[in-house]
Amino acid sequence: MSDLLLLVPFVAVVLLYLLPKRARTAGLWIAFGILALETAAAFIDRFATIDFGLLAPLGKLLGFHLATDGLSELVILCTGLVGMAALLVARRTLEDENEKFLFANLVLVAVVGINGIAMVRDLFSLYVFVEVTAVATFILIAAGRGDHVFEGAWKYIFLSVVASVLMLTSLGFFLLSTGGITLDAARTGLAANAPLAWIAMALFLCGLFVKGAMVPFHGWLADAYTAAPAPVSVFMAGIVTKASGIFALMRIAQSTLGGATPGREILLVVGAVTIVVGAFLSLTQTNFKRMLAYSSISQMGYIVLALGGDLRLGILAAGLHFFNHAISKSQLFANAAAIEKQLGTLDMDEMGGLGARMPVTAGTSAVASLSIAGLPPLAGFWSKLLIVLALWNAKEYAFAAVAILASLVTLAYFLSLQRRVFFGKPLEKWAGAREASVGLLVPAVALALITIALGVGFPFALKILMGGGA
Amino acid sequence: MTIEIPQSFWLYFTFFVLLLVDGLWCMLATRNLVRILIGLEILMKSVTFFLIAAGYLSGRMALAQALVITVIVIEVVVVVVVAGIILGFYRKHDSLDVGNTRRMKG
Amino acid sequence: MIWFTLLLVVLVLAALWASMTTTLLRSTLGLALASALLSVVMFSMGATLAAVMELSVCAGLISVVLVSVASLTRPRSIQEELASxxxxxxxxxxxxLVLIAAGVALSFVHAPVDIVLHLPKGDGDVRTVLWSLRQLDLFGQILILLAGALGVLVLFRKEAKDDD
Known part of the structure; x- marks a missing residue:
């Protein structure tokens, strides 16, 4: 079954090219259907072990060394949801049919890469799939029509190659110190306290910090997100950066570091610095998407910080924040797409009083902002609470304090965003502005509903998660 | 002529570092996009060399070779995509100067 | 041993030439030379299959790509060119100078390194490893080639459209 998650989207991309040119408009919907299936797959309990009758021998033949657990299911769920939202946004914001078709194809390729990242048990295969996702994303950015697409793509590529060099060097050290490159081999090497293995681990973590845009390697992210076309920034902010950088860190923290002290300290310090720097950079932005991008950096810092806390609770908290942030941030970028489409600008200094003109966009963006800022009873409150608890349990009181204080800054920049864009006197200039079309509102409303539902129903969700041994 | 190959980690490590420094310097000392790409390529050469050396020293050459073959395939795809992006950049700005990428604020 | 070290020195010199020479075409040539020398190094260390790949793909294909990029983008005006x-x-x-200093400094380091050695030499044939243990990487290769094909389609078609 887990093989199917790699094979189905891959085969779909190949088959889409066999379609007659006239039928290519269906490409977007076929991709949408595949992502809906993927979302459903995440809900099948332990779907990896289900025997699919006739298809079972196929899996044996291919013999991919995959393994799924709660974390993989989480990523697969997020990928499905965010991917569907991105496709819906693409349907309304990309002009050319051909562009839509290529967008659907490249998203499917990136989804295969992300599914691979979610399920591999080997550091080199992890690198391969991270690279697949990255290449698909470079092309997605550069395929846009904006003024700065090549600059954004270039910065992303530049730092990605640096990350690749770090990861491959690390694999060389792992070969020398443990003779193997699986997660388990790395764990054995670290447990034996081999110095080369720790050098290797540190290099690999640095590579993932670049991919996940942790400070001081965050330079590429804001340019890439801002330059990317609207649906691409939804997809990137929702899942690409998180899967290829942050999820890989979660996987390593869970199955390789195993709560060992040096690794934990690296994660704590990098996470805390990223939270603070990202939050303050976010305060100073005037471009809507750029502010969201710096906010992303800061929130991903929270996930990394949680990994440095108590291992079991930390992974749970990180996973929840991963989900919440994937949903809310892709929704905010969908809101940004609606605003850009209606006004033709993303400069917040030119906006004001849009709440009256675009009530649905204003309402949903308020839900997402407040959830990320951690206001009860929205979903983001619970994940931040768990993060603080995980740090408290590990006796990291100072870092818990950083987490709490930084969420005040988060609240500050989101309130400033709401005030500058939606509140205040309606400007003359935007007297003719209308609410975006239904097609653009559907993903925003759906994602906002998920945020509210998870927030209100959280106690039940937690029971299921804990009971399932996530 | 048969070449005798030494078993010293530090010999390989030294040349790996030299190639790495060369590639990094090449990238940072220029404003030309194609030259930066050449610097990136030199970095990839150094890593390829290090992986093979690691496989050789630890006696896992077959594994190291399998990894390097995959790395080479990835490398060529990345180079082709970057070439496309450089060409697009050139058509848009009529220049290969990386200074144009710094115009974005932030 | 002296021959092998010399080979590595020449490899670094080729890379140095690639990064210091004045025109892009020469730079590409230097990179191709470095690639070819690296494949000789790999061959003499016993990585025959990877050496062939390095020679054909990196020294061959990538040089072709770089040369075509260099020729499609003409240099700027002569004054600007000279200034840059x-x-x-x-x-x-x-x-x-930095490279020489680093090389000399590192050649004095002989700290012991704890390398895990797998004996007897080798862990099977590379083809067996690639096809029976690393199928996932092979799948990744196919996937990234597909992504690259889509990239060529998107990026180069876009050029043609912008030309109109």
Missing amino acids: RRSRLRRIWPLP
Whole structure:
């Protein structure tokens, strides 16, 4: 079954090219259907072990060394949801049919890469799939029509190659110190306290910090997100950066570091610095998407910080924040797409009083902002609470304090965003502005509903998660 | 002529570092996009060399070779995509100067 | 041993030439030379299959791509070209000295390194490893080639459209 998650989207991309040119408009919907299936797959309990009758021998033949657990299911769920939202946004914001078709194809390729990242048990295969996702994303950015697409793509590529060099060097050290490159081999090497293995681990973590845009390697992210076309920034902010950088860190923290002290300290310090720097950079932005991008950096810092806390609770908290942030941030970028489409600008200094003109966009963006800022009873409150608890349990009181204080800054920049864009006197200039079309509102409303539902129903969700041994 | 190959980690490590420094310097000392790409390529050469050396020293050459073959395939795809992006950049700005990428604020 | 070290020295010199020479075409040539020398190094260390790949793909294919990029993008006006060349020279000239210093410094280090050795030499044939243990990587290769094909389609078609 887990093989199917790699094979189905891959085969779909190949088959889409066999379609007659006239039928290519269906490409977007076929991709949408595949992502809906993927979302459903995440809900099948332990779907990896289900025997699919006739298809079972196929899996044996291919013999991919995959393994799924709660974390993989989480990523697969997020990928499905965010991917569907991105496709819906693409349907309304990309002009050319051909562009839509290529967008659907490249998203499917990136989804295969992300599914691979979610399920591999080997550091080199992890690198391969991270690279697949990255290449698909470079092309997605550069395929846009904006003024700065090549600059954004270039910065992303530049730092990605640096990350690749770090990861491959690390694999060389792992070969020398443990003779193997699986997660388990790395764990054995670290447990034996081999110095080369720790050098290797540190290099690999640095590579993932670049991919996940942790400070001081965050330079590429804001340019890439801002330059990317609207649906691409939804997809990137929702899942690409998180899967290829942050999820890989979660996987390593869970199955390789195993709560060992040096690794934990690296994660704590990098996470805390990223939270603070990202939050303050976010305060100073005037471009809507750029502010969201710096906010992303800061929130991903929270996930990394949680990994440095108590291992079991930390992974749970990180996973929840991963989900919440994937949903809310892709929704905010969908809101940004609606605003850009209606006004033709993303400069917040030119906006004001849009709440009256675009009530649905204003309402949903308020839900997402407040959830990320951690206001009860929205979903983001619970994940931040768990993060603080995980740090408290590990006796990291100072870092818990950083987490709490930084969420005040988060609240500050989101309130400033709401005030500058939606509140205040309606400007003359935007007297003719209308609410975006239904097609653009559907993903925003759906994602906002998920945020509210998870927030209100959280106690039940937690029971299921804990009971399932996530 | 048969070449005798030494078993010293530090010999390989030294040349790996030299190639790495060369590639990094090449990238940072220029404003030309194609030259930066050449610097990136030199970095990839150094890593390829290090992986093979690691496989050789630890006696896992077959594994190291399998990894390097995959790395080479990835490398060529990345180079082709970057070439496309450089060409697009050139058509848009009529220049290969990386200074144009710094115009974005932030 | 002396021959092998010499080979590595020449490899670094080729890479140095690639990063210091004045025109892009020569730079590409230097990179191709470095690639070819690296494949000789790999061959003599016993990585025959990877050496062939390096020679054909990196020294061959990538050079072709780089040469075509260099020829499609003509140089700017001569004055500008000279000015940028001078400013680059100012930044690149310390490189050989740095490399020599680093090389000398590192050649004095002989700290013991704990390498896990797998005996007897080798862990099977590379083809067996690639096809029976690393199928996932092979799948990744196919996937990234597909992504690359889509990239060529998107990026190069876009050029053609912009030309109209």
